[in-house]
Amino acid sequence: MGIKTKEEYIESIRALKPTAYMFGERLTNPVDNPRIRAGIEATAATYEMANKPENKDLFITTSPLINEPVNRFTLPPSSIEDLVARVKVNRKMANYVGTCHQRCTGLDCLSTLAIVTYDIDKKYGTKYNENFTEFLKYMQKNDLTGNACVTDVKGNRSLNPHEQVDKDMFVRVVEKRDDGIVVRGAKAHQTGSLSSHEIIALPTRAMGKNDADYALAFAVPSDTKGVIHVVGRSSLDMRELDGCDIGNVYYSKYCPTIIFDDVFVPWNRVFMCGETEFASEMVVRFSSFHRQSHGGCKSGKIDCMIGAALTMMDYNGTAKTSHLKQKVIDMIHRAETLYGCCLASSYEGKKEPSGHYFIDTVLANASKLHEGKEMAEATRLMIDACGGFVADLPSDRDFANPEIGGLLKKYLKAVDTVPVENRIKMYRLTEKMAMESADTISDIHGGGSPEAHRVTIFRETDTESKKKAAKRLAGIEE
Ligand SMILES: Cc1cc2nc3c(=O)[nH]c(=O)nc-3n(C[C@H](O)[C@H](O)[C@H](O)COP(=O)(O)OP(=O)(O)OC[C@H]3O[C@@H](n4cnc5c(N)ncnc54)[C@H](O)[C@@H]3O)c2cc1C
Incomplete structure (x- = not known):
């Protein structure tokens, strides 16, 4: 609990057991795979930097929600100063790793949900903000990393979600149960999904009233049953696997496709479900x-x-x-x-x-x-x-x-x-x-x-x- 060190972060990712594939084979140990590890190291640098005494004023602040010090990558902004710090932290991080550190996307999801769940509840009397606040407390107390799972595969770009021939081209609810929902679909280009503790899914586009099943926001641990990460190619991936001619200390970016193969999401992890007019917000x-x-x-x-x-x-x-x-x-x-x-x-x-x-x-x-x-x-x-x-x-x-x-x-x-x-x-x-x-x-x-x-x-x-x-x-x- 509390601010994690780099080593604690890496061990916490190691403790997860995601379903992942790369080059046609099951990845049983992503943390020690050189290609994924280069990405994990880039995210680990957000923990390393936060623990350096000279960075603490910028990277660490007190969360008004849990009244404890938190890494800024888990803090939705509550002031202009917080908004400014977002930019400064990101510049400092890229300066340090020379590539994408992959942790900003999760913060961007948290910052969005902090605003929009409140707005939905105000209109509909739903409990999404309460669900989100509990989730945020968990993210902050454990200093976790989130993956922004936004870009649906989208099928035919000229058709709305419900008009697609294959109805799974946008992530959707296929079953509503007393204890939660079951979701199906796929999201592409998921930066650092295997470096993340949590997958935070948001809609990728505005939705019409016939798209209610697709107006969805939720979060699940990255090793949830039915969540399948398929790591894509990138220009230097063989060098990382080969351990030669890598080019900088050991940082890089990777972006899997994530398949939601009928994944169960408990209601307390659902932040929007059917309120189509809020998808665009x-x-x-x-x-x-x-x-x-x-x-x-x-x-x-x-x-x-x-x-x-x-x-x-x-x-x-x-x-x-x-x-x-x-x-x-x-x-x-x-x-x-x-x-x-x-x-x-x-x-x-x-x-x-x-x-x-x-x-x-x-x-x-x-x-x-x-x-x-x-x-x-x-x-x-x-x-x-x-x-x-x-x-x-x-x-x-x-x-x-x-x-x-x-x-x-x-x-x-x-x-x-x-x-x-x-x-x-x-x-x-x-x-x-x-x-x-x-x-x-x-x-x-x-x-x-x-x-x-x-x-x-x-x-x-x-x-x-x-x-x-x-x-x-x-x-x-x-
Ligand atoms: C390296 C990388 C990392 C990424 N990381 C993440 C991530 O972490 N999480 C995440 O959720 N997403 C991520 N993305 C996804 C990114 O947001 C999308 O690639 C982007 O939104 C474009 O979507 P697309 O790739 O499906 O291309 P398309 O939507 O197919 O776009 C291709 C072209 O067609 C145009 N086009 C498409 N549909 C229409 C239409 N209906 N009308 C007019 N023009 C249209 C577009 O403007 C564009 O010029 C990442 C992408 C990249 C490349």
């Missing part, structure tokens, strides 16, 4: 929170890319090259614009009827749209500054080979005073940051496709006040 709240989390995180990843570009310039003898300095300035500009937009979204946040705080949606979505384009540009600039070995550096096994290792090291040497081993290590990191598919593709699709951000920006912007301003200036009275 869930989606807007979650996606805004998550898009903002992304921005805080990715500004921290650009920090790592800037550091790599500058170090490679030192190593290559181009530290004083003016066009490269300009490119680093362009990278800094991108990181700070992203960070600034996310911070602004927090500072413009507002108190909700539940007492929790919500960010400014337009600014959060603007930050994600910016990220989708500008992370690719920051990556391009890093590659430009570093050179072609980002693409095709020989394997560490070639460097270790007695026949060719010496020759390779001779020809990869650049600035005389820099050990060639350091230059090789830094190239390996740049390769990882540029090519880790799960992380770089999430810049675009994580938290929703770019069009979803654009639609939200237009829908949530007060366009009438802008027209009014223009008409007044033009002297038009209507």
Whole structure:
């Protein structure tokens, strides 16, 4: 109970016995599988960082719910200060692991449910907020990690859930019992599901009144019977399994598909069941929170890319090259614009009827749209500054080979005073940051496709006040 250490977190994940598959085989021990472990280590860093004395003021705070210190990754925001801390913690974490740490998504679910369960209860007199509050206490007291289980597989994208030929294309209730519900369906791209204690499911889209069976929110432990995790491919997965040419200390992102094969959820773990008009509120709240989390995180990843570009310039003898300095300035500009937009979204946040705080949606979505384009540009600039070995550096096994290792090291040497081993290590990191598919593709699709951000920006912007301003200036009275 209480704040966990990194080691306690890893052992608590080891104690779970999820049903998981990878490369066609059952994964009996995900924690010690190098591919999954690299993801678990990234999440473990959120525990490690919280326990460092210099980070405690930022990472640890007192929960008004349990009146005990908690890691911020279990704290739905109750003030502007909490909203701001979300961004700062994410930047610091990405700066530390250089990739996705995978724990923000669970917090984004908790922050959403803290607001929306209250709103549903107010309208219907249901008990979802009570259920959620008990769940939140459990998450906080045990310092747990949640997976945001949102993206349904969705079938034919032009059809609503109830219109699909196969009715299981969106997660739905197939049975209601006295003690709970049985759910069936599948969710795709589940970041860090095997690094998580709890799977927190929310709807992925707005629902019409015929979609009541699909308007669902609930949480189950990640090793619940019938929950099947299928780990997908990513660009560097064989390197992790091989234990060679990994590219940074030991962190990476993986995103399984989760199948709910008739999973029982007790009523006290159900947070919405059939209240279709609240599905869109869930989606807007979650996606805004998550898009903002992304921005805080990715500004921290650009920090790592800037550091790599500058170090490679030192190593290559181009530290004083003016066009490269300009490119680093362009990278800094991108990181700070992203960070600034996310911070602004927090500072413009507002108190909700539940007492929790919500960010400014337009600014959060603007930050994600910016990220989708500008992370690719920051990556391009890093590659430009570093050179072609980002693409095709020989394997560490070639460097270790007695026949060719010496020759390779001779020809990869650049600035005389820099050990060639350091230059090789830094190239390996740049390769990882540029090519880790799960992380770089999430810049675009994580938290929703770019069009979803654009639609939200237009829908949530007060366009009438802008027209009014223009008409007044033009002297038009209507
Ligand atoms: C690396 C990574 C990590 C992720 N992590 C998580 C996670 O932890 N949890 C989670 O729940 N989800 C996660 N996601 C899922 C992410 O939110 C989705 O990928 C995203 O919402 C897009 O959905 P999709 O992949 O089904 O693509 P699609 O919805 O098929 O979109 C493909 C394109 O078609 C367009 N499109 C689709 N339907 C329509 C329509 N009806 N009208 C107009 N245009 C349409 C989209 O705008 C997009 O341009 C992750 C995704 C990635 C890539």
